[in-house]
Amino acid sequence: MALSDKSRNEAVLKAITANRLRDGEVIFLAPGSGWVERLDDAALFEDSAAETALAAAKAQAEGEQFAVDVYTFDLRVVDGQRVPVKTRERIRALGPTVRIDLGKQAAA
Amino acid sequence: MNHIAPGRNAGVYSYDDIDRRFVAERVEQFRAQVERRLSGELTEDEFKPLRLMNGLYLQLHAYMLRIAVPYGVLTAQQLRKLAEIGRKYDKGYGHFTTRQNLQFNWIKLEDTPAILHELAEVDMHALQTSGNCVRNVTTDQFVGAARDEVVDGRVYAEILRQWTTLHPEFTFLPRKFKIAIMGSDADRAAIRVHDVGVFAKRNERGEVGFTFYVGGGLGRSPFIGKLVRDWVPEEDFVAYLEAILRVYNQYGRRDNIYKARIKILVHELGQEKFTQEVEEEFARLRGPKYRLAPEVVDEIRRRFGGPAYETLTDEPESFQAAKAANPDFARWVAVNVLAHKVPGYAAATISLKPAGGIPGDATSEQMELIADLADAHSFGELRVSHAQNLVLAHVRQDELFTLWTALEANGLGTPNAGLIGDIxxxxxxxxxxxxxxxxxxxxxxxxxxxxxxxxxxxxxxxxxxxxxxxxxxxxxxxxxxxxxxxxxxxxxxxxxxxxxxxxxxxxxxxxxxxxxxxxxxxxxxxxxxxxxxxxxxxxxxxxxxxxxxxxxxxxxxxxxxx
Structure with missing residues (x-):
């Protein structure tokens, strides 16, 4: 799961993630508004815009009772693929590494 | 309804109507809380402590539901229900934990009331598996079966379950509180790394008493439990624990989560001062209200029932012959089978640690197979060990080969209990x-x-x-x-x-x-x-x-x- 040397040189962007209230599913803030289940479909933010977007997403989540535990995380775009910087977020975006038949990776 | 009939499963505590009513009420209470959360009537901050009181965490991929297996003992029927829940509401498997419980990793909040309702049908729940309360009391996975057992810890673990579940003083402790009880000369429950470790024993007159170790724990600051009292008579069992918890509740730190466990209190006060505080509280408490009467202990012991053992002898011929003819079976017996207190019986560990496998995981199919084997070979009763394995505690020695053959055929015959593969x-x-x-x-x-x-x-x-x-x-x-x-x-x-x-x-x-x-x-x-x-x-x-x-x-x- 280590990032390659190449990926380390890519710019760090941010995405906003949460868990869906009803079922706990990992979700990502979509461009415009709303939430999506796949990181590939998520809105990406420059560092400077992320905090504002996060505050709005939290307010939206609280108002709609749709998402919980909303926060930002870092990622890089490497060869067109969105790769979270931290192992934790890569596992959330894909599923457990020890059960590749489960989670989002299973439907890929 | 599908309640377990009293006495049907030897060695498993039979609920009475009060137990069942209480669990059913908690299910309905949580159902209403979930509805209020989903409708927006409750915020997440308001709801979180309520869901935690019902064993529901939010983990990386979904909600995780931790189901209580009190002192690690359950019936075949209960294991079948867990298998069914795994298949119906999760992804076909569960994870047995170091606290002798079971966790499901892919639970939906909206399904949780239905799951708890189904659990209640077999006298199960998810209470005291989370939150700052007295958690599931753990004990020896060979309790009631081990040849070296002096006192049956299940009885006292159940007494603590009943004493703590609705205790108003212990619902909002400074931090979670874990108790382990051991009633054999060997410690198979890691009692000295628990908040309270209880060593049950007998004096020269055969009376039951308890040694109390307090302030053990692992985590960020590991401590070994300190000896607080070597002998607490059975009648003072509840009073003494009450005294310990009262001292903790009064002096335990609530300002810093990293310093809130009782181990920090014992460390900061010192063993002598802490013991003095407990003894003073105990002296105030001791009396009829807190006295654990022998008839209460007897009644709880009676509700566990006991296996209807047959009169057998150790090492029957067929058992010896099977070992001689099959080295793999002989190895499994040598590694995974423990001597039983009753001649002709044995306690068998079913390893959930196949080479390259996920420790503690079992599929719904495996759970159902093991439930069938428990019915066939161990009076319909089984245990979860803190080492994340399962145990059939009362198997006739002349049935061990049949048991092993079935386990081996289904990838459950790994001979590694206590060895390097038993991680x-x-x-x-x-x-x-x-x-x-x-x-x-x-x-x-x-x-x-x-x-x-x-x-x-x-x-x-x-x-x-x-x-x-x-x-x-x-x-x-x-x-x-x-x-x-x-x-x-x-x-x-x-x-x-x-x-x-x-x-x-x-x-x-x-x-x-x-x-x-x-x-x-x-x-x-x-x-x-x-x-x-x-x-x-x-x-x-x-x-x-x-x-x-x-x-x-x-x-x-x-x-x-x-």
């Missing part, structure tokens, strides 16, 4: 929101490296315990070899400790050296084992050799290439 591992970063590193892949790699059963047996007793963060759910501090996952600038590294001991000679392991990568960790374990084998004297366990030769040779070999 305790927390869910780690693959599932847990608190973890810093993955535990399971490392456990898989190590157990695959040491897959050869003959080699494992040659190495002998050697417990490896892996935690994915400093909270130490994998008990790494007390592993003969402990492994702690750490995050170093976004990369997973592993810190190795050696010399931990979870038994009555409790010891916290020492850090061997700098943390290494996952691949290096597997090689390091191999190196440690090689040093042990080349240095050990006859009959020495790993920790004995380590004590005799010191850390030097191990450290030198592990870090030779660095």
């Amino acid at each position: 305790i591992a927390c869910p780690g970063l693959d599932y847990c929101a608190l973890a810093n590193a993955r535990s399971i892949p490392l456990a898989q790699a190590i157990s695959a490296r040491f897959a050869d059963p003959a080699r494992q047996q040659t190495i002998g007793e050697l417990g490896i315990k892996i935690s994915g963060c400093i909270n130490a759910c994998g008990h790494h501090h007390v592993g003969a070899i402990g492994i702690l996952g750490v995050d170093k600038k976004g990369e997973e590294f592993y810190q190795i400790t050696v010399g931990g001991d979870p038994t009555l000679t409790t010891a916290i392991g020492d850090i061997l050296g700098p943390a290494v990568t996952a691949d290096e960790t597997v090689d390091a374990i191999e190196a440690i084992v090689e040093v042990y084998l080349s240095n050990r004297h006859d009959g020495e366990r790993f920790i004995d050799t380590l004590k005799r030769v010191g850390h030097g040779p191990f450290k030198e070999r592990v870090y030779a290439a660095h």
Whole structure:
């Protein structure tokens, strides 16, 4: 799961993630508004815009009772693929590494 | 309704109407709370403590529901229900934990009331599996069966369950509170690394009494429980624990989560002062209200029932013949089978640690098979061990071969109980929101490296315990070899400790050296084992050799290439 040397040189962007209230599913803030289940479909933010977007997403989540535990995380775009910087977020975006038949990776 | 009939399953506490009504009421209470959360009437901040009181966490991929298995004992019928819930509401498997409970990793909030309702139908629940309360009381997985047992800890664990569940003073403790009880000369419940460890014993008149150790624990600050009282008579069992908890409730820190466990209080007050506080509180409490009457103990013991053993003899001919004819069976017996207090019976450990497997995981199909085997061979009763295995505690020796054949045919006959392949591992970063590193892949790699059963047996007793963060759910501090996952600038590294001991000679392991990568960790374990084998004297366990030769040779070999 280590990032390659190449990926380390890519710019760090941010995405906003949460868990869906009803079922706990990992979700990502979509461009415009709303939430999506796949990181590939998520809105990406420059560092400077992320905090504002996060505050709005939290307010939206609280108002709609749709998402919980909303926060930002870092990622890089490497060869067109969105790769979270931290192992934790890569596992959330894909599923457990020890059960590749489960989670989002299973439907890929 | 599908309640368990009293006496149907020997050795499992039979609920009465009060128990059932209480659990049913809690299900309906939580159903209403979930509805209010989904409608927006409750905020997440308001709802979180309520869901935690019902064992529902939010983890990496979904909600996780931790279901209580009181003192690790359950019926075949209950295990079938867990299998059914796994299939219907989760992804077809569950994870048995170091607290003798079961966790489902892919639960939906909106399904939880229905799941709890189904659990209540078989006298199960998820109470006291989370939150700052007295958690599920754990005990020896061989309780009521072991030949070395002096006192049956189940009875007293159940008394504590009844005493703590609705106790108003203990619903909002400074922090979670874990109690373990052991009633044999050997400690198979790691009692001295619990908030309270209770050692049940008998005096020269045969009366039951208890030794209390307080302030043990693992996590960020590991401590070994201190002896607070050597002998508490049975009638004062509840009063003494009440006194300990009152002192904790009064003086325990609520301002800093890292200093809120009772181990910090005992450490900061000192053993003498803490004991004095407890004794003074005990003196105030002692009296009719808190007296545990013998008839109460007898009634609770009666509600457990007991297996209808037949009169048999040890080592029947067919058992001996099966061992002689089948070396694999003989090995399984030697490693996974424990002597029973009743002649002709044995307690069999079903390893949930196949080479390369996920420690503690069982599929719904495996659970159903094991439930059938419990019905066929162990009076419909089974146990969860804190080592994340299952146990059939009352198997006729002349039925062990039939049992093993069925287990072996379904990948459940791994002969590694207590050996290097019997690794305790927390869910780690693959599932847990608190973890810093993955535990399971490392456990898989190590157990695959040491897959050869003959080699494992040659190495002998050697417990490896892996935690994915400093909270130490994998008990790494007390592993003969402990492994702690750490995050170093976004990369997973592993810190190795050696010399931990979870038994009555409790010891916290020492850090061997700098943390290494996952691949290096597997090689390091191999190196440690090689040093042990080349240095050990006859009959020495790993920790004995380590004590005799010191850390030097191990450290030198592990870090030779660095």
